[in-house]
Amino acid sequence: MTGARFSAVAIAAVVLLVLGALWTSGSLHAHGPEIRPESADGTLSGSAAEWPSREQWVRALSLRDHNTRVVVLGVTMLGLASGVIGSFTLLRKRALMGDALSHATLPGIGLAFLVATATGITTKSLLLLLVGAAATGVVGVAVLLFLRRYTRLKEDACLGVVLSVFFGAGIAVLGVIQQLGTGSAAGLETFIYGKAASMVPGDVVLIGIGGILVILVCGLLFKEFMLLCFDPAYSAVQGWPVLGLDIVMMALVVVVTVIGLQAVGLVLIIAMLIIPAAAARFWFDRMLPMTLLAGGLGAASAMVGAGISAVFAKLPSGAIIVIVTAVVFAFSMFFGPARGLLPRYVRRRILQRRIGRQHLLRAAYELLESKGGLEEHTPRWIAFDELLTKRSWSLRRVRKLARGAQRAGQVELNDGGIALTDLGRADAARIVRNHRMWEMYLITYADIAPSHVDRDADMIEHVLDADMIAELEGLLSRPVASCR
Amino acid sequence: MIESLQSWDWYLDGWIVGVGILCATACALLGNFLVLRKMSMMGDAISHAVLPGLAVAFLLTESRTSVPMFLGAAIVGVLTALFTEWIRGFGKVDEGASMGVVFTTLFAIGLVLIVRAADYVDLDPGCVLYGAMEFTPLDTVEVAGFVVPRVAVTLGVVLLVNIAFVAIFYKELKISSFDPELATTMGINAGLMHYLLMTLVAVTAVASFEAVGNILVVAVLIVPPAAAYMLTDRLSIMIALSLVIAAVSALLGHVSAIAGPALFGYGSVGTAGMIAVAAGFLFVLAVLLGPRHGVISKLVHHVSLSMRIAAEDVLAMLYRIEELAVGEQRSVVPAHLDAAMQLATPRRRLLVGHLVHRGLVDREGGRLILTDRGRDRARNLVRSHRLWETYLLRYTRLRPDHVHFSAERLEHSTDHELQAALNAHTDSPHIDPHGRPIPPRISERD
Numbered sequence: 001m002t003g004a005r006f007s008a009v010a011i012a013a014v015v016l017l018v019l020g021a022l023w024t025s026g027s028l029h030a031h032g033p034e035i036r037p038e039s040a041d042g043t044l045s046g047s048a049a050e051w052p053s054r055e056q057w058v059r060a061l062s063l064r065d066h067n068t069r070v071v072v073l074g075v076t077m078l079g080l081a082s083g084v085i086g087s088f089t090l091l092r093k094r095a096l097m098g099d100a101l102s103h104a105t106l107p108g109i110g111l112a113f114l115v116a117t118a119t120g121i122t123t124k125s126l127l128l129l130l131v132g133a134a135a136t137g138v139v140g141v142a143v144l145l146f147l148r149r150y151t152r153l154k155e156d157a158c159l160g161v162v163l164s165v166f167f168g169a170g171i172a173v174l175g176v177i178q179q180l181g182t183g184s185a186a187g188l189e190t191f192i193y194g195k196a197a198s199m200v201p202g203d204v205v206l207i208g209i210g211g212i213l214v215i216l217v218c219g220l221l222f223k224e225f226m227l228l229c230f231d232p233a234y235s236a237v238q239g240w241p242v243l244g245l246d247i248v249m250m251a252l253v254v255v256v257t258v259i260g261l262q263a264v265g266l267v268l269i270i271a272m273l274i275i276p277a278a279a280a281r282f283w284f285d286r287m288l289p290m291t292l293l294a295g296g297l298g299a300a301s302a303m304v305g306a307g308i309s310a311v312f313a314k315l316p317s318g319a320i321i322v323i324v325t326a327v328v329f330a331f332s333m334f335f336g337p338a339r340g341l342l343p344r345y346v347r348r349r350i351l352q353r354r355i356g357r358q359h360l361l362r363a364a365y366e367l368l369e370s371k372g373g374l375e376e377h378t379p380r381w382i383a384f385d386e387l388l389t390k391r392s393w394s395l396r397r398v399r400k401l402a403r404g405a406q407r408a409g410q411v412e413l414n415d416g417g418i419a420l421t422d423l424g425r426a427d428a429a430r431i432v433r434n435h436r437m438w439e440m441y442l443i444t445y446a447d448i449a450p451s452h453v454d455r456d457a458d459m460i461e462h463v464l465d466a467d468m469i470a471e472l473e474g475l476l477s478r479p480v481a482s483c484r
Numbered sequence: 485m486i487e488s489l490q491s492w493d494w495y496l497d498g499w500i501v502g503v504g505i506l507c508a509t510a511c512a513l514l515g516n517f518l519v520l521r522k523m524s525m526m527g528d529a530i531s532h533a534v535l536p537g538l539a540v541a542f543l544l545t546e547s548r549t550s551v552p553m554f555l556g557a558a559i560v561g562v563l564t565a566l567f568t569e570w571i572r573g574f575g576k577v578d579e580g581a582s583m584g585v586v587f588t589t590l591f592a593i594g595l596v597l598i599v600r601a602a603d604y605v606d607l608d609p610g611c612v613l614y615g616a617m618e619f620t621p622l623d624t625v626e627v628a629g630f631v632v633p634r635v636a637v638t639l640g641v642v643l644l645v646n647i648a649f650v651a652i653f654y655k656e657l658k659i660s661s662f663d664p665e666l667a668t669t670m671g672i673n674a675g676l677m678h679y680l681l682m683t684l685v686a687v688t689a690v691a692s693f694e695a696v697g698n699i700l701v702v703a704v705l706i707v708p709p710a711a712a713y714m715l716t717d718r719l720s721i722m723i724a725l726s727l728v729i730a731a732v733s734a735l736l737g738h739v740s741a742i743a744g745p746a747l748f749g750y751g752s753v754g755t756a757g758m759i760a761v762a763a764g765f766l767f768v769l770a771v772l773l774g775p776r777h778g779v780i781s782k783l784v785h786h787v788s789l790s791m792r793i794a795a796e797d798v799l800a801m802l803y804r805i806e807e808l809a810v811g812e813q814r815s816v817v818p819a820h821l822d823a824a825m826q827l828a829t830p831r832r833r834l835l836v837g838h839l840v841h842r843g844l845v846d847r848e849g850g851r852l853i854l855t856d857r858g859r860d861r862a863r864n865l866v867r868s869h870r871l872w873e874t875y876l877l878r879y880t881r882l883r884p885d886h887v888h889f890s891a892e893r894l895e896h897s898t899d900h901e902l903q904a905a906l907n908a909h910t911d912s913p914h915i916d917p918h919g920r921p922i923p924p925r926i927s928e929r930d
Binding site for chain 2: 090093094095096099103147150151152153154155156157159160161163164165167168169170171172173174175176179193267268270271274275277278281282314315316318319320322323326329333339341
């Protein structure tokens, strides 16, 4: 059910994007394919140091140029697909496998280019290059899995070996290609850093097809992937083909890597696979919203990044997209509601304050109790000096807690001390009861010496809920053999 | 191929190989500890991430002087380790992913800065990323009367620093690599060692840039130690082997960069890429041929073990048939074994051939019979088997019809001492749970 809903949402998004791309490509053809209004050397006169004019910003960000529109649509779809599959690889703890895989695509690109040149196929055939990339990428992953399974090397060393050796081989093949003198070798280098500006409508359609494929498979196998991420052993026991599912997952990573090579380059495609998913993790604890948000964040940051790099034509687009994604990540890490630093800090502070206030109430109650002041109807004042003897806390802290309790209507406050209100007295009675019941429980059932139970009960009294109390009442009202 | 090597220039090519060896050994020395600490990808991350440090140094000084470069790299290297640790610790993100976030971001920033810096400084982004080893001998300085490539001097200094670091902190590195908890209880500051190591990795990565470039540093950092790890269990030997492998890959890399493409009619390619390929080649050899942990030796071990077990099963089966046989008909028609043991005929032939070769079984007119030695061996196996059955039935909750399968596996790894212990624990029985006699212990005649 989740899978179906997920697929519906995600595919709708991609279909919209592809329709946009097709519409763009249509209008591009209407204007003639040679229209490239923002070629790198034209408007910016070769100097990236010059800040672009306001008009250039408006042109790029409003997607007025067809070329910019194509590029933005392409990388947006890429961001969507990579965010979705990245969520699964992140939770499967395979984040860095994409790194080895993307580096392993380089020799394939080079070899495919050599084959294309030798057999006389048009040298710009993108599809052939990508097939080559996918082929060596798969070989790289296979080698990785082999090393991890059959040697004593740990995962990290296997990754390092595969990515560096394959990349070295790729560099060597590029060295050969440079001697062909066709000048096309320079074009191959865009696969290393990425150059979104060189994207044409056909590439966008390719990215769209790849993206739909990835999202469709993720949707169909949503439940299986989720089980694989959270409990692979259980999923194996349930009879799911774990190895097969892992292979499908890696195959989807291959697809995203390969279609993303041209836009962001093989070094940085890994960022699009990891960062949006890691950012979305701060927002949601549930898999479905997290996956959708990862896709959304990936798409949004890719869109913004591509827009910015359309203005600064000289800067590598992949790098800009990654920096934008990193900003989104930093924001999520601090403010994400589920696991972000700030919400976590706030939650902890609120809990600490509540605990402190409960300590204050209990201290006041116990002081009253020892003086026999509980039965009186007029509130009786308790001096701060007395409260200070109950726990090791400073006067400043006690005053601060008292102010908090006053705001909650639990105590009245003056310069010298506090007095419990009716509400405060009721709350305090409940807390003291919790505390003492837990002490009794520990003494009776856990065989802990009576002199040691106070501190344990001190920690647990704040988190006992009504059900737990009822259960304790039941247990403690029963006659117990070992009761001393 | 030979013709292409005739253009070998002892000054140029010699220095290229020299620089390669210095670079590879300096990296591999530190890489040992990365591999052992399961932090190989940290090496990858740092070597990518020092890029912004370099770029800032370029932008500030507008030159390629060494000191600011190393300072920038060291700072960013430590920052990478710190950020990764923070995101992992505070953000509770999986270590690999937090590393991925940090290094790709820093690399992206570095890339942007480098492209900007290229406007002011004579700096080729391509050179930073995959090195320009071929040009290193052209940029020379004079040291003590000798004309030496500048990069060689830098790398030499870095290599000496790394050697000094490893020599001084050898014990600390060793203990904290293998047993971090023990290191902490012994008062070794694991955090300090970690960040010192990361700093040196960053500095070494910068020194290696001009030789092998940003990304291929990982190849010399990780691959030689990983190969050495396949060959030995001792740290000192592993370090020595990794240095040898690193040096050989540098030499092999340069030679193959010149000679390799010539096979296909092309000119020489970049040395840096081929050093990585050469290191990968040596790594594959180590993985396949490693004496104890190599794939082939493990395969051989596995096959010979399963062969021994299968042959022992045949031996025990021959004994059991002999046991049941009435009169003189103690020999067995080989084909009967196939049905009795569910063996495929070729496999049975192999096993029987093996047993005959070892002198445990004789062929008598197309039938098989145990030799005296074979009978002793088989009797011990059956004794172990039946003792195990008795023991399992008495001390575990296995049902009587289940003990056979367990005993079938255990009998192959039971030596005399264990057999004697089993005998004692089961009060020296003469009959097994299925009513068969347990043969007496026999010292085998070999």
